[in-house]
Structure formats: structure tokens, C-alpha cells
Amino acid sequence: MRDYGRTKDGRTVEAYTLRNAAGMEVKCISFGGILTSISVPDRQGGFANVALGFDNFAQYEAEHPYFGAITGRYANRIDGGAFALDDVDYRLFKNDGENSLHGGEVGFDKRIWTVSESDSALELSYRSPDGEEGYPGNLDVSVRYSLSEGNALQIDYAALTDAPTVVNLTNHSYFNLMGEGEGTIYDHILTLHADHYTPTDARQIPTGEKAPVDGTPFDFRQPKTIGSGQRSSHPQIIAAQGYDHNFVLNRAGLSDGELGLAARAYEPVSGRVLEVWTTEPGLQFYAGNFLDATLVGSSGRLYRQSDGFALETQHFPDSPNKPEFPSTVLRPGQRFESTTEYRFSTD
Ligand code: BGC
DSSP: OEEEOOOTTSSSSEEEEOOOOOOOEEEEEEEOOOEEEEEEOOOTOOOOEBOOOOOOOHHHHHHSSSSSOESSSBOOOEGEEEEEEETEEEOOOOBTTTTTEESSTTOOOGSEEEEEEEEEEEEEEEEEOGGGGOSSSEEEEEEEEEETSEEEEEEEEEESSSEEEEEEEOOOEEEOOTOTSSOOTTOOEEEEEEEEOOOOOOOBOSSSSOOOOOTTTTTOOOOOHHHHHHTOOHHHHHHHTTTTEEEEEOOOTTOTOOOEEEEEEEEETTOOOEEESSSSSSSEEEOOOOOOSSSEOTTTTTETTTTEEEEEEEEEETGGGOSSOOOOEOOOOOOOEEEEEEEEEEE
16 A cells, blocks of 8 residues: 545545566555556566556546546436436436436545455445435445456445435446557457347437347447447447447346356457456446547556447446336345456467
8 A cells, every 4th residue: 555645635545556476466546446557468478557547646636537437326327317216306416418427526436435455355435425416325335356366356346225225336447458558449359248238319328228239330249349340330339429338238047146258358469358257237338439639648648539448347327217227226225236357368
């Protein structure tokens, strides 16, 4: 642990490093639980940081697109920044046009988490008070980052509430398996284990439909490059300026709480592979469409469109307003639990 900086209002931010015997290193800060760096070997054994981020706290405290952060209380979009639960209407902060995105004005990505260390893991906790950003109920959230000897970073999320509320938690890391700052991710070869995705309207809110990927640029059931579809003229790709969609993961045969393979990304030059395993029903595949050459990353290079991709394991966007989607409601006495693993290897 080391001192990483001070917030504008004078609170200390700490930095932690997890390291395994194979040399993989994961860095995390107490602000937003942000993963600031993930260093993994290529097929020759050369290490590179594959996670987009910054080398200083000031940039994390200023505006940025959720690099590496824990997002909540509700990751992704809620239509109109409003939902009803048990006949009570709740109004959230709208920070994405008419939508609430990733928890509102000051989401979990900007909160200071309490961190405790154990052998190969970090335990982060945060109490989100009743009414924070408009959400009901005091919510006690914990997130555990653990690193295995086999180069897997496991993230376990848990939450308890004292009043009915909604919860959707994810980690918002952006990856570039060539190394952060090394250019676009168009030549990465991606596989997504999803027969369906949830199309969105002009405001990027799901229409409620689960559309087959078959015959569309959303069909990643066989490996293909990200670039092949990112330039497609499909109306969904045009509307979101590229991939920025929730995929309905194939979970047939898996029980609740069982990890399923959601995605595999392979970068042919370095040979690096990232597999994403999760207990969640959905995955937002976001191809960094809105990276607009305004932020300088950790290695001093400007982040441009599609210089990184995010694979955000989650429940579907706008579930609080979509009774047909798997429920995100959490009630007192229930425990929210979710696990995602990022498994790194080479091929
Ligand atoms: C969303 C994008 C958004 C990005 C950064 C992603 O999870 O799907 O639309 O631009 O987060 O906020």
C-alpha cells in the first residue's frame, strides 16, 4: 500500500498492488476501486499493462469514462433517470442526456472505498446511504479483487440493503491486449457466447427486445475481428457509433451462481488472450466509441476512438423499467452476489 494522492476535499487515496509468482501485477486505488494497471505477459514473456488508465490521481478525479472503475449503484443506463419499485417512484440524477448512467453524478466510481488486505486479495467496502443519487435503502457493498497463480483476476461483488432497492455492479476496465496506448483494438479477435443481444433506441435504452445475433454484426459466436463489424452500416452500429450493446449470455445448463464463459479476446501479435467468465446474465461490449483524443493515458499517449474495449458483465440496462428482463431488485434479507473472472493467457 502507498499514498496515491489527495482528493480536492483533502481525503487520502491509497494505492495497492497485487502480484503473483508468475509476475502478473494488478494495481488498484481506493478511489472508485479503480484498477489502474493490469500487467500480463505476451507469448515471449514480455509484460505490458493492458488496461487503459492514468499515471496520476488528478486525471482520475477529473472527468473520465470510468476507466477501471467499479460502477454502481446501477451500472449502465436507466431510462429517464426514473423507476418505480413497490409503487413508489424514484428519481435519479440524469448524467447522460435524459438517462442516468453508471450510478449518476457521483457513482461508486468516485467514492472512496475502505480497503483491507489479505494474502492474495483486496477487500473493498462502501456504504451507500439511503437516498444517495436518488436510490432507496442503505446499501452495504463489498468488492473483492483476488489474483490467482494462474493469471486470473477474480472479482466478487456482494451487497445487502435495509430497504427494497435496485443493484447492478460491474467493473469498467478497458483493455488493449497489445498494451495500453498501442493503437486501436480493431485487429483483436473476439468471441462472445451470446445468441441474442438487446437492441437500443436513439438514447441507447433497450427496446425490450432480445434480437437474434444471427446474420448481424452482433454475431461473435465464431471468432472474428472487432474491426470487421465496428465499421458496419447496421442501424444499431450507426446509432451507437460502433459496438456499445448488451449481449444476452448463453447460460443454458448453468445454475445461478455458476461461472460461464462469456467472452474471449485474442490479440494475434502479442498472443495475449483474455477470457471473461461470469455469473451474470449480460455483457456490455463497448468498443471505446466515444474515446475522442482528449485524454492522455498512463504511457503518455493520447486515447483515440477504439483504443480500448470494455466487457462489462452485468444485468441488462434499464432492467428496473423492463419487467421482462432478469430482475435487479434487492430486498432486505437477500444478499446480492456476483462473480466475474478475467483469465489471462497466451496462444
Ligand atoms: C457505456 C457507453 C459509455 C461508456 C463510458 C459504457 O458502459 O455503454 O455508452 O460511453 O460506458 O461512460
